[in-house]
Structure formats: C-alpha cells, structure tokens
Amino acid sequence: MNFELSDERKMLQETLSRFLSDHYSNAVVNELNNTEHGFSHEIWAGMADLGIFGALFSEEHGGFGGEGFDIALVFEELGRVGAVDPVLDSVLLAGGLLAELGSDDQQAMLEPLLAGQTQWAFAHSEPNSRYELNRVQTTATLEGDHYVLSGHKALVVNAACADFMIVSARTSGDVSDHQGISLFLLPANLMAQGLQSYNLGTGGRACELSLDNIKVPADSLLGEINQAYDSIEKITACATVAVCAEAIGLMDAIKQLTIDYLKVRTQFGQPIGKFQVLQHRMADVLIEIEQAKSAVVNLAGHIDAERQEREKHVSATKNLVGLVAKLVVEESVQMHGGIGVTMEYELGHLVRRLTLVDHRFGDSTHHLERYIELAVA
Amino acid sequence: MNLNYTAEQLAFSEEVKAFLKARLPETLSEKVRLRKSLSKADYELWHSILNEQGWLGGNWPKEYGGTGWDAVHRHIFEDELTRAGAPRIVPFGVAMLGPLLQAFGSDEQKKYYLPRILNGEDWWCQGYSEPGAGSDLASLKTTAVRDGDHYVVNGQKTWTTMGQYANKIFCLVRTSQTGKPQAGISFLLIDMETEGLTVRPIVLIDGTPEVNEVFFDNVRVPVENRVGEENKGWTYAKYLLTHERTNIAGVGIAVAELENLKRIARTEQYKGRPLIENPHFAAQLARIEIDLMAMSTTNLRMISEASAGAAPGAESSMLKIKGSILRQEIQSLTRSAVGVYAMPFIPEDAEAAHNDVPVGPDYANAVTGYYLNHRKLSIYGGSNEVQRGIISKAILKL
C-alpha cells in the first residue's frame, strides 16, 4: 500500500498551495463577494498560467492528469483557503462534458477553456429536481433545423460571466426517465435575457435561468441525442470527488484555526484548550476528519470503476462527508464562542462554505437512500 | 401533576389568540415567518401594541404596570405569541432590567425607568461581556472610578445585541480591584448619548449587524445611576440569571419552527412526491418531534414547580441545553429541506422591508443564515459547556 503522492503530484500541490496562500486571505474573500462575478479574474489567470486546470484532464484531452487523485489534490488545496473561483463549474463540469462528448469542432474549444481564456457553466438542476440527475423537465423540441428550449434551470453557478453554457433538456421520455436527456452547447449570450444573478453563501455567484422558447441550431447538440444521462452521472461523480476533497481542505483549515484558538483564548485563568471537555471534542473532530479523508480516497480510487461500484462510492463518500462537515462546522463555531458567529473572523467564510457542501450534488440523506439502493437493498 | 390547563387558563389562551388575531400586524408575522430581520420600528410597533393592551410587562407585578401573571399564564402568553409568529419581545428592558430594578433599584430609579421601558421611551441593551470576559464574566475589566458625584467609566463591552438601536445600556463595571473578582463589580445604568461612548457594529455570519462593540472613553455617569450598593453588582446580575427563566427552553419558538419546517417539507418535491413523505427525511423529522414533545412537558413540569413557589435554579440549565440543541437541529433540517436553494445568499438590509429579488421559494432565502446565526443559542447566555458545568456541580454534586 502506498498513500504517498507521486513526485509530479507533490510538485503540483506545492505550486498551487504557494500560489493560493499568496493570493487568498479573509479580506480578499470579503472583497470578492462584492464584485460583479464573485471571483478574481486575476487569480483565475494566475491559476491557468500555472497549468492547474490541465491537472484535471488526461493527456488525450490536453491535460496531464485527470485521475480521481488529481482532482482531489487540486480541490483540497482550493478548499484550504476557501477559494471562490468557479474551477468546479467552469473547468471540471463543463470542460469534462466537452472533453468526453464534444465533436471535433467542439473539442477545439477545450484548449482555450483549459488556458482559462473562456468561462463556462453547466445548467442542469431545476427547481423541482432536488438532487436527482435524471429529473429534467426543461424541454428541447426540434423545429426544422432548430431546437426550441423551454424551462427553468436552478442555481447555475458562474452563469453570469460564462461565455458558453452546456444546458440539459429533455428530448424524449418522461420527466424522470434516464433516457431522453440531451445536452446543448450554447454561446451564453443566447440566454442573456433569462438570467437572474445572485450571490452564493459559498462566495461566487450563480443564476436562475429561464429558457423562454430559446431557438438554438440543431448542431449545438453535445453528444448523442437522448443519451446524456450516463455522461452527466459520470461527470457528477468527478464533481463529487471535487466538492468532497474541497471539504477536506476546508475541514483542515477550520481544524487548525480552532486548535490555534483553543491555545490562545484564555478564560478562568487558563487557555480554554486546557478544559478536558473541549480536548475530547476536538479529538472527536480529528477522528471524523480522518474518516472523511479516507472516504475521499475511496471515491477518488473508484472514479474509473464500472458504474455500480463507482456510484456506490459516490454515495458513501458524499453521505459521510456531509455528516462530518456538519460536525466540524458546529463544533468549531461552538469552541470559538461569540467570535465564531461573526463574518469578521476568517472562520465565518470557511464554515459557510463547508455548510453548503451538503447542498451540492446531493445531501447526506439523499446519498444514504441512494447507497441503500445501490449497495444494501 | 395535571397535564391539562384549567378552564380559566384555557379561557385565557383563547383571549390571547383573539387578541393576536385582531392586533398582530401581518407585515410583522410575515417577516418572522420568512426569517427576515426586524427593524427598530417593527419592534417598537409591536411593543406599543402589547403595551396598549397592558400585556407588555408579562413578567412584572401589577404595581409597576405589569400583568401580575403567574408562570403558567406567562407561559401560555409566550406560547401563543410565538405560535402566531409575533416578533419576540426585546428582552433587555422588559425581561432583564425591569425585574432587576424592581428587586434592587431605588424608588427614584423605579419611578423614572420602569414606565419608560413600557412606553418605549428607552431602548436598553446589555453590557456585560467584554473581549476578555465571556464565559468568565467575573474577569471583566471595564472600570468605573469615583470622581465626586460621578463614576468615570473606561473600557470596552462587546457582543451588545441591538446596541445600535439602544439609547441606554446597563453595565457591569469594575469598582474594586481587591478581593475576589466577583466582589468588585457594580451595576450601572448609562445613557448612550454621553460623551466618550461609541458604538461599532459587528457583522454576524448571516450578514446582519446584530451585535456591537461599545467603547467607553472617560464616560461620566452620575452616581445615582448605580443600582443597589457599590461592589454588589454581581449578586444582582446572578439573581436575574436564576429568575424569570421559564422561557429559556424556547419551546414555543421550537414548535413554531417545526411547524414551519413541516410546511416546507410538504411543499418541497423529492422524487416526484412531497419531501415529507420520504422515509429518511420523515425519520429525522419525527425524531425531533418526539424529543420536542417530551421537552415541552419537562418545561411545563418546571413551570408548574415555579408557580408553586420553587425558584428555578440549575434546572433552567437543562432547559437551556436541551432547548438550544433541539432548535438548532430543527434549523439544520430546515436547511436540508430546501435543497439547492439553501445556497443563494441574498444580503438583507436590516432596515429594508423585503428583498426585492427573491430566489427560489420565499421560505428558502434565509435558512442558511438563520441556521449559522443560531449557533449562538448554545453560546450566549452561558454556553452549553458552562451550563453542563453548573448541572454537574449543583445537581450532580460532582
């Protein structure tokens, strides 16, 4: 058994970690919250220059990684500083779908995407889909040489500054059928009218997208008609590695802040870290974070496994990480006392972000139920 | 032990219901339902409506303009208010300073301050905590030094809830450096317009400036603004901590929050059905409800003891711990219930009537902020760790 990073991955980790700690601070995060796109284009360009996005793709697609452990490594570092850049949405999700499904012409868009020159968004979830990937109500109807898209997409992260969007829609079947979902690759300005932009609790911004009979050329299909579900599920598995690894980074940062605080905060004439009740609870926090790390290793190692095995790990890991995230948020805030519920101290942003990990790609209850279906029942 | 209310008590609860139906403005209950911040004017309006009815001083004796209700009537009243979605009564003047002045204030203080609390002329805030004195409150350092017929106050208070709305602050200050720290503390009433006093808001994790820092730079306070004797302030503050705490469990609010959660779970769709029908979600909801039913009775048991004359002591620590944990679990499950719509974060101007661009269902907009903000329930008013310490000492005798 060897859980050590390879030399290449170690180098990547060090480069990214140095870059992020040079560029991120609580003040930076608070400032970015008030900007138009919710993140810094300068930091974005810096990461692209370092080749970070290439780590998320295989050589075949112009990258130098693309395995579960590459994704985990990058996102753990992003999590450590509470980075708000849309790497997950623009690069991993949209880029991943493009790499897997794109025609030769469409594949040409991958290079500028990986170079950080274009911004992307993936519009899939809907107000009533909750966490079901197959529940797609938005329709695309063929009319001559055009499709007409109509419906509502919820929480499209990074949509407001996207140059391109990948939009899912139903081209046949019933609302919850796996069959009959198709993807469309569209210039974002086609949908500019239907965007309502807002801040996210994680930092960054998202949009509600209403598609009011939007006419798109038939050749904007990405991949085969009606067959998008498997690709969506697979890219969501990669995205789950990403958010869970990011959660690990957040947990580590929060744990360190809390340990430091337990040492410096004195009450009753001693550091509060001397109170045994807090020591024991911090020890439990540490144990659970280690569990979460192992769960991410399990998932990262199975991202290329056959579907049943992969998805079993998706649900196992997302369930466990969601529960540990709640524990880490609640215990760290509690042990900080009043300062823990403020936005002036850096814990604030990190716990907001960690709290909301449970709201992307399925919460711990959704994945418990799904794990039962996949592996227990 | 009789679990049922008497006919008289039932009639009273009907009376409160009818009053709320007639007088609770919908603009206020709507804000409460949607977890929006209430403005100063909202609170003042609600206080004045209650005061007109003679019900603002629910925990005050009749001689001071209060209702003279016993613990059970107070409970019924508070219960109905929270069920109806009324704003909370701002506790600092009515629930905290009022009873303290009634017990320890001079006649002049009672005559001057008590009516002003009820008629809204004064808005009080509580200046106990300091940057270095939280759980260990007795270590507080803000000093008050006698200079003729004034105290000169220097130092800093923090976490002062709604201090930005207040014109008066009651403070624990250090008047003696000798002996036990508790024995050198006095209780002062300070006008916030006094020269040398400044307020700085602190933004909380939900984006609202709910608390403040208050700085004192040679603030001159007339000696007659001291409550009771010099160096006895700790005793007065402790008296308050063990009295008037029947509502500490927040059962009424918990019930209202659980009802709200159920409403949401009936509306939210999961796999084409209402979320509330999902067995894994329903199991979590049921678990909370079972706990809440029992806690509600624990609460009534303690209220009935209090009505019979027993002073609630360390028992209130149990209610505080269980009540805060339950409410926090309800808030966490509410956050889960709204799914992806827990993610938008629409900063709310505390004074604005409503957000102009809602995202997703209206009930979803504030749930994440509300959940994170309410971690405070197990931190303030004596943290749950401190409360467990009290139980270990006072009840378990360990």
Ligand SMILES: Cc1cc2nc3c(=O)[nH]c(=O)nc-3n(C[C@H](O)[C@H](O)[C@H](O)COP(=O)(O)OP(=O)(O)OC[C@H]3O[C@@H](n4cnc5c(N)ncnc54)[C@H](O)[C@@H]3O)c2cc1C
């Ligand atoms: C939203 C909010 C509103 C508030 N409003 C007011 C107000 O209006 N007026 C006012 O005066 N104060 C107010 N407070 C202050 C509140 O009472 C303090 O936050 C509280 O007393 C805890 O103090 P602290 O924050 O300094 O935490 P600390 O005392 O530093 O505690 C940090 C952690 O250490 C733990 N700890 C401390 N001592 C022990 C021990 N002996 N054993 C085990 N664990 C221990 C605590 O439980 C906590 O988990 C408010 C606080 C908040 C968060």
